[in-house]
Amino acid sequence: MxxxxxxxxxxxxxxxxxxxxxxxxxxxxxxxxxxxxxxxxxxxxxxxxxxxxxxxxxxxxxxxxxxxxxxxxxxxxxxxxxxxxxxxxxxxxxxxxxxxxxxxxxxxxxxxxxxxxxxxxxxxxxxxxxxxxxxxxxxxxxxxxxxxxxxxxxxxxxxxxxxxxxxxxxxxxxxxxxxxxxxxxxxxxxxxxxxxxxxxxxxxxxxxxxxxxxxxxxxxxxxxxxxxxxxxxxxxxxxxxxxxxxxxxxxxxxxxxxxxxxxxxxxxxxxxxxxxxxxxxxxxxxYWQFGDYLGIGAGAHSKLSFPHRIVRQARYKHPQTYMEHMRAGNAIQEEGEIGRAALGFEFMLNALRLNDGVPVNLFAERTGLSLNFIEDSLNAAENKGMLYRDHKLLRPTELGRRFLNDLQEMFLSE
Incomplete structure (x- = not known):
């Protein structure tokens, strides 16, 4: 890093x-x-x-x-x-x-x-x-x-x-x-x-x-x-x-x-x-650990982090359109900042796919937010037996893996 x-x-x-x-x-x-x-x-x-x-x-x-x-x-x-x-x-x-x-x-x-x-x-x-x-x-x-x-x-x-x-x-x-x-x-x-x-x-x-x-x-x-x-x-x-x-x-x-x-x-x-x-x-x-990626080519997506914001981009999808816009100097069709409200969900959407989970401190490191930002959802997931966490680790339980979509959706409310 x-x-x-x-x-x-x-x-x-x-x-x-x-x-x-x-x-x-x-x-x-x-x-x-x-x-x-x-x-x-x-x-x-x-x-x-x-x-x-x-x-x-x-x-x-x-x-x-x-x-x-x-x-x-x-x-x-x-x-x-x-x-x-x-x-x-x-x-x-x-x-x-x-x-x-x-x-x-x-x-x-x-x-x-x-x-x-x-x-x-x-x-x-x-x-x-x-x-x-x-x-x-x-x-x-x-x-x-x-x-x-x-x-x-x-x-x-x-x-x-x-x-x-x-x-x-x-x-x-x-x-x-x-x-x-x-x-x-x-x-x-x-x-x-x-x-x-x-x-x-x-x-x-x-x-x-x-x-x-x-x-x-x-x-x-x-x-x-x-x-x-x-x-x-x-x-x-x-x-x-x-x-x-x-x-x-x-x-x-x-x-x-x-x-x-x-x-x-x-x-x-x-x-x-x-x-x-x-x-x-x-x-x-x-991807699953919410790292950054630059995407080039027709329809490619990017997620890029900066000290105070995280930005997404999408290139034009059709190959011919992409090449025409690239010749004109800019093939990016959409670009915008990921809002705070979406960051907790986007991080957990990816991290919960990993059976062994992720280190607790990775949330703050990759989102720039305190873990307290998603505390209510974490507690709710723990109470339902779908999430395990301690001072080092966040990971889905066997029940959470079986009903992964339901577990991920619990973080939408944040």
């Missing part, structure tokens, strides 16, 4: 005098927060294209129509990063995540250029974790060797299932054999990778879910992300809902996952995350 100097102006400077939203933010009076140190800073890079839009996906992704403007987009990313430098000057980057979309559509040369631009503009921690999302069906052994040589040291592979029929139901472009081949290529080139799988899939039985999870475990990945399929608004699945397992069957799947991952030596450290010792996702831990 970076100690904060007692003097100086932490107000984000506007990138364009013609942008009234930026200018207004620049002249806000200092807030009443008192951050004594800035949190770790991560970088998120969004790649907005994919081969095919999946019917369950609500991410900012767009189907490639023949080709995509790789060089033009890389130009925009570099300009975006350059324009953000005054907001993060002197701060080191502890993790980088290249997400999408399907970033593994980038050419080997394109990815190398992206990482070179980042290294040129930003100081990186010596142990920086650089993760790239990749989907089976886009795996080419030579290209992934080049990705590794360029500096990617962790892959996150979107397997979702090994069952070809379930993959078809999910609209995935790969089959079970391609999923296995992708993991073999990852094993050959990376010593750190994550497998993304989903359960409670359309028409999936507990036995089929068990086979998926056991197959993933047999590959011995350092990290597993296991997500319950949700029918998100504004997706094809929301409009035409498939037949999915009922709540009792989903609960049986969750019990099965706990059994298999525990027996295989994985620590269930976050709602959907399981890791071998010392293999937790550094980038995602920073």
């Amino acid at each position: 970076i100690p904060i100097k007692p003097v100086g102006n932490d107000t984000p400077a506007p990138r364009s005098a013609a942008d009234p939203a930026q200018a207004a933010l620049a002249f806000l009076k200092p807030g009443s927060l008192q951050l004594t140190a800035l949190p770790p800073l991560s970088l998120y890079v969004h790649f907005p294209w994919c081969v095919k839009k999946c019917p369950y996906c609500d991410f900012n992704s767009h189907e490639v129509k023949g080709s995509f403007p790789e060089q033009e987009y890389l130009d925009a990313l570099r300009a975006d990063l350059e324009s953000a430098l005054p907001l993060i000057w002197g701060r080191k980057i502890y993790s980088i995540f290249i997400g999408g979309g399907t970033p593994s559509l980038l050419s080997a040369g394109g990815l190398d250029r992206l990482l070179s631009d980042i290294r040129t503009l930003l100081p990186l921690d010596g142990a920086v974790e650089i993760t790239m999302e990749a989907n089976p069906g886009t795996f080419e052994a030579e290209k992934f060797r080049s990705y590794r040589a360029s500096g990617i040291n962790r892959l996150s592979i979107g397997i979702q299932s090994f069952n070809t029929e379930h993959l078809k139901a999910l609209g995935r472009i790969h089959d079970g054999d391609q999923a296995r081949k992708a993991i073999d290529i990852a094993h050959a080139n990376f010593d750190n990778f994550n497998l993304d799988l989903m359960y409670a899939l359309p028409s999936q039985s507990v036995a089929q879910a068990r086979q998926d999870i056991q197959t993933a475990i047999d590959f011995a990945p350092p990290h597993l992300s296991l997500y319950h399929l949700t029918l998100e608004p504004n997706t094809l699945f929301a409009k035409y809902p498939p037949a999915v397992p009922d709540d009792d069957t989903s609960a049986d799947m969750q019990d099965m996952i706990a059994e298999l991952t525990g027996a295989a030596g994985y620590q269930h450290y976050e709602v959907s995350a399981y890791a071998r010792p010392q293999r937790q996702a550094r980038h995602n831990l920073n």
